[in-house]
Amino acid sequence: MELAWPDPKDTTVLGKRILRLDGPDKTTGRAKYTYDTNRPRMLWAKYATCPHGHARVKSVDVDAAQKMAGVVAIEVLAPAGSELNVAFSEVAIVAAESEEVAREAVRRIQVEYEVLPHNVVDDDPQLAGASAKPGKANVAGDPDAAFKEAAAVSETEVGCSIITHCCMESHGSAVEVAADGKSLTAWCSTQAISGKNGRFANEAGIGDASTSVAICQHMGGGFGSKFDIDAWGAWAAKLSARTKRPVKVMLERDMELALAGSRPSAFARMRVGCKEDGTVTAWESEAWGSGGNGGGLGVNQLPYVFGNVPNKRTRTTPITTNTGEQRAWRAPSHPQMALLTMAAMSDCAAELGMDELDFFKKNLGYTQRAKVYEEELNLAADLIDWKKKWVPRGDQADGVRHGLGLSIHTWGGGGHDSNVQCTIHPDGAVEIACGTQDLGVGTRTALAIVAAETLGLPLEKIKVSIGDSRLPPSGGSGGSTTIGGISSASRDACVQAANALFEKVAPDLGGDPKKLVAKGGKVYAADNEAKAIPWDVACRSIGAQPQVTTGTQQRSLMQQGVGGAQAAEVEVDVETGIVRVLKLVAVQDCGRIIDLLTAESQVRGALIMGVCSALYEERIMDPVTGTLLNPDMEFYKLAGIADVGELVVKMMETPEHLGRGVVGLGEPPVISPMAAISNAVANAIGARVARCPMTPDRVLAAVGKKKGA
Amino acid sequence: MSNRQEPAPSGFTRRSFLQGMGAGALAAGAGVLSPKIANGAPQDAAKPGLCGPDPVPVTLELNGKKVTLPLEPRVTLLDALRNHLDLTGAKKVCDRATCGACTVLMDGKAVYSCTVLAIEAQGRKIETVEGLAESNQGIAAMQRCFVENDAQQCGFCTPGFVMACESFRRSHPKAARNEVLEGLGGNLCRCGTYHGVTQAVLDAIRGGK
Numbered sequence: 032m033e034l035a036w037p038d039p040k041d042t043t044v045l046g047k048r049i050l051r052l053d054g055p056d057k058t059t060g061r062a063k064y065t066y067d068t069n070r071p072r073m074l075w076a077k078y079a080t081c082p083h084g085h086a087r088v089k090s091v092d093v094d095a096a097q098k099m100a101g102v103v104a105i106e107v108l109a110p111a112g113s114e115l116n117v118a119f120s121e122v123a124i125v126a127a128e129s130e131e132v133a134r135e136a137v138r139r140i141q142v143e144y145e146v147l148p149h150n151v152v153d154d155d156p157q158l159a160g161a162s163a164k165p166g167k168a169n170v171a172g173d174p175d176a177a178f179k180e181a182a183a184v185s186e187t188e189v190g191c192s193i194i195t196h197c198c199m200e201s202h203g204s205a206v207e208v209a210a211d212g213k214s215l216t217a218w219c220s221t222q223a224i225s226g227k228n229g230r231f232a233n234e235a236g237i238g239d240a241s242t243s244v245a246i247c248q249h250m251g252g253g254f255g256s257k258f259d260i261d262a263w264g265a266w267a268a269k270l271s272a273r274t275k276r277p278v279k280v281m282l283e284r285d286m287e288l289a290l291a292g293s294r295p296s297a298f299a300r301m302r303v304g305c306k307e308d309g310t311v312t313a314w315e316s317e318a319w320g321s322g323g324n325g326g327g328l329g330v331n332q333l334p335y336v337f338g339n340v341p342n343k344r345t346r347t348t349p350i351t352t353n354t355g356e357q358r359a360w361r362a363p364s365h366p367q368m369a370l371l372t373m374a375a376m377s378d379c380a381a382e383l384g385m386d387e388l389d390f391f392k393k394n395l396g397y398t399q400r401a402k403v404y405e406e407e408l409n410l411a412a413d414l415i416d417w418k419k420k421w422v423p424r425g426d427q428a429d430g431v432r433h434g435l436g437l438s439i440h441t442w443g444g445g446g447h448d449s450n451v452q453c454t455i456h457p458d459g460a461v462e463i464a465c466g467t468q469d470l471g472v473g474t475r476t477a478l479a480i481v482a483a484e485t486l487g488l489p490l491e492k493i494k495v496s497i498g499d500s501r502l503p504p505s506g507g508s509g510g511s512t513t514i515g516g517i518s519s520a521s522r523d524a525c526v527q528a529a530n531a532l533f534e535k536v537a538p539d540l541g542g543d544p545k546k547l548v549a550k551g552g553k554v555y556a557a558d559n560e561a562k563a564i565p566w567d568v569a570c571r572s573i574g575a576q577p578q579v580t581t582g583t584q585q586r587s588l589m590q591q592g593v594g595g596a597q598a599a600e601v602e603v604d605v606e607t608g609i610v611r612v613l614k615l616v617a618v619q620d621c622g623r624i625i626d627l628l629t630a631e632s633q634v635r636g637a638l639i640m641g642v643c644s645a646l647y648e649e650r651i652m653d654p655v656t657g658t659l660l661n662p663d664m665e666f667y668k669l670a671g672i673a674d675v676g677e678l679v680v681k682m683m684e685t686p687e688h689l690g691r692g693v694v695g696l697g698e699p700p701v702i703s704p705m706a707a708i709s710n711a712v713a714n715a716i717g718a719r720v721a722r723c724p725m726t727p728d729r730v731l732a733a734v735g736k737k738k739g740a
Numbered sequence: 741m742s743n744r745q746e747p748a749p750s751g752f753t754r755r756s757f758l759q760g761m762g763a764g765a766l767a768a769g770a771g772v773l774s775p776k777i778a779n780g781a782p783q784d785a786a787k788p789g790l791c792g793p794d795p796v797p798v799t800l801e802l803n804g805k806k807v808t809l810p811l812e813p814r815v816t817l818l819d820a821l822r823n824h825l826d827l828t829g830a831k832k833v834c835d836r837a838t839c840g841a842c843t844v845l846m847d848g849k850a851v852y853s854c855t856v857l858a859i860e861a862q863g864r865k866i867e868t869v870e871g872l873a874e875s876n877q878g879i880a881a882m883q884r885c886f887v888e889n890d891a892q893q894c895g896f897c898t899p900g901f902v903m904a905c906e907s908f909r910r911s912h913p914k915a916a917r918n919e920v921l922e923g924l925g926g927n928l929c930r931c932g933t934y935h936g937v938t939q940a941v942l943d944a945i946r947g948g949k
Binding site: 050051053054055056057058059060061062063064066067069129130131197198199200201249250251252254281283284470471472628629632633635636637638639640663664665669670671672673675678 | 812814815819822823826827828829830831832833834835836838839841868869870872873878879883884886887888890891892893894895896897898899902920921922924925927928929930931932933934935936937938
């Protein structure tokens with residue numbers, strides 16, 4: 032059997048719509064997450080946190096907490112003299128017999144602070160003062176001359192707020208150090224389980240990773256924020272070692288929203304110049320924003336996708352703020368760069384009086400994959416009925432207005448390192464083991480699909496084990512690299528397994544193992560299906576011990592580099608400022624598809640996440656106190672079921688696309704929705720809403736500005 | 741526990757009031773209304789029934805079975821299920837009655853169990869996502885419809901959504917799509933499974949299940 036993926040036309044389960052294997056466990060509550068860990072004698076640990084954006088600790092008094100019945104251990108994390116740079120920073124941690132006692136003990140810890148000056152302003156470099164560090168201007172070609180010669184020059188000011196990951200399962204771990212202190216078991220909500228045993232063992236002072244186990248059978252969302260065990264995981268291990276009891280640390284929602292990762296804000300003033308025919312000739316952008324306390328911004332590749340515009344001047348100014356640090360958030364920097372670029376391109380089209388679709392297509396020569404984008408834009412336009420519904424920006428009647436907008440995006444992908452073990456038992460049972468994790472994208476199911484297809488077996492026959500540090504190591508789930516790594520390693524392991532089995536049964540099937548195929552639960556020579564051996568019977572030839580093969584990630588089976596196009600249709604009530612998404616269309620290429628159903632689900636999910644950042648969610652900081660004003664899910668707003676409109680997903684399934692290797696889907700489809708929705712709103716109201724999320728006040732401000740109010 | 745003092749005034753919210761009542765926050769003395777009164781029995785203003793802050797026996801009618809366990813009166817129904825009874829299907833996400841991940845049925849009606857005290861839930865019929873599955877040979881029709889429409893990704897919001905949908909279906913056996921969208925506004929998902937959830941509810945309604 033060849034390693035190459037089978038012809039898409041000949042597959043039974045590969046690339047079809049396959050229900051995820053853990054669906055029944057998740058819908059019935061049987062699926063156990065880290066947060067669900069209950070161990071005998073387990074302690075709960077909770078944090079006391081700082082209410083100020085920037086402060087020095089003057090004193091910490093834990094006496095009252097210490098005296099409480101049920102409090103087992105308290106550790107002061109920020110003793111007198113410590114400087115804390117972000118609201119909700121950890122000051123002390125309490126381990127107690129129950130969650131209620133731990134919370135109450137935290138409230139009894141008395142901390143005195145010297146409040147220090149802070150900056151939480153990330154949307155105005157002037158106001159941010161010394162916290163803003165202007166970068167150098169990058170110049171290509173002759174932008175000044177190009178602007179002078181341009182037939183139309185547009186000006187755009189747009190941006191987006193800091194958002195957080197807001198994982199449904201908060202960050203955390205539960206750790207149980209054995210009574211002899213020489214081993215531990217850790218349950219960790221993580222995007223990277225392989226190797227986590229060593230991290231916990233180290234923190235617990237065990238000093239031997241081989242005696243420790245880390246488990247993540249199910250996890251409630253990560254989106255880029257859950258790669259490390261983090262300080263809270265370390266404290267679960269330390270407190271367990273100290274108290275000789277299991278300890279669970281799950282962040283309260285406020286701390287999760289404040290500290291456990293965020294996506295930088297990005298704002299820009301941009302000018303775009305173009306010729307009469309719509310060809311862009313000049314680009315200028317002045318961008319700023321904040322990645323929080325650690326600084327960093329990341330939007331330094333403007334214009335996005337249309338990168339080869341010949342004449343450009345760009346500059347970025349990162350601002351350091353007293354807010355929680357950034358972490359990778361699905362497709363780091365790309366959604367922000369897409370918003371800035373697509374808004375500026377859309378405004379230039381409007382300035383010139385050209386259809387946005389034609390304008391985007393006219394400039395695809397500046398992208399890395401003009402043909403793919405052209406194909407995808409045409410499909411997206413058809414699916415949203417662009418030709419019939421699009422009208423130029425202008426004077427729609429007051430009341431509810433209607434608009435369409437576009438965006439295109441790109442992402443790399445590629446596959447990470449992965450090891451997959453395929454065990455075939457002499458009775459025909461098949462086990463697939465891989466130290467990967469399923470963030471909810473269907474990793475478990477994908478491993479089974481590849482094995483079932485390769486071995487010609489029904490899915491039910493494949494038993495998959497993941498989410499355990501004892502399994503063959505596999506990479507962390509980031510950058511859309513999981514599916515490439517695990518699917519190609521699974522294919523490799525199973526092709527080796529099939530070929531080893533073929534060697535053993537060949538004498539009964541014409542003698543040539545190269546002619547054998549495994550299909551429909553049988554093994555037979557390709558030219559003699561009549562003389563087939565059932566799978567279970569064939570496996571008897573394995574002998575007494577199970578047959579084990581190990582596969583690794585295969586460059587020939589995976590690839591990187593995808594493109595996608597999205598279109599949005601909105602209604603905007605210019606009297607209330609409320610935007611309603613009517614329809615979103617996503618056209619996405621991801622090379623070879625493993626499970627069409629979970630691929631489509633992931634794209635739909637990305638569209639919904641994009642609606643959240645376009646219209647609802649943002650981290651709101653108080654400039655006076657420097658604290659987070661919306662540290663809960665009532666005011667850190669996510670879209671609800673009625674807010675997302677109709678979602679249309681079209682995966683590129685032409686032979687050309689499917690003929691490529693596997694490429695991940697975690698990042699690409701989440702990049703464009705905010706940009707496409709911003710453009711649709713601009714199309715509807717004839718003005719650019721300056722900031723996402725496009726809350727009613729911001730929409731009304733844009734409407735008012737246009738009217739000269 | 742009688743040595744407890746006033747909770748620090750900072751960070752005092754409606755919810756910390758709810759959970760901190762056992763800590764002596766009430767001027768009248770440490771404690772909360774007794775189960776009898778909490779259940780809506782006539783209240784004698786002169787002799788309010790009090791209990792706590794130490795654990796008191798609490799009897800819950802859970803998935804058709806009566807369970808009695810000692811609980812501090814401040815323990816929420818969600819924490820009683822998850823931390824004391826190891827029924828971890830209902831999830832703790834916002835912990836503030838916003839997201840619906842903790843949804844269970846109380847006398848058939850969907851409630852946010854993070855904001856119901858266990859002691860208040862006495863005498864009510866509590867149905868959890870586990871109970872729904874058990875009483876339907878391991879997986880109920882609504883749960884199957886979720887699976888078939890791929891209405892779960894990370895799955896952390898899913899049990900709460902399943903219970904909210906089940907309650908909605910029972911009370912709206914002929915609901916149309918727009919009613920489904922309106923009726924399920926009380927649950928949030930981060931991965932973005934709303935499309936599948938909507939289809940699942942419509943399928944379950946169509947199936948008359």
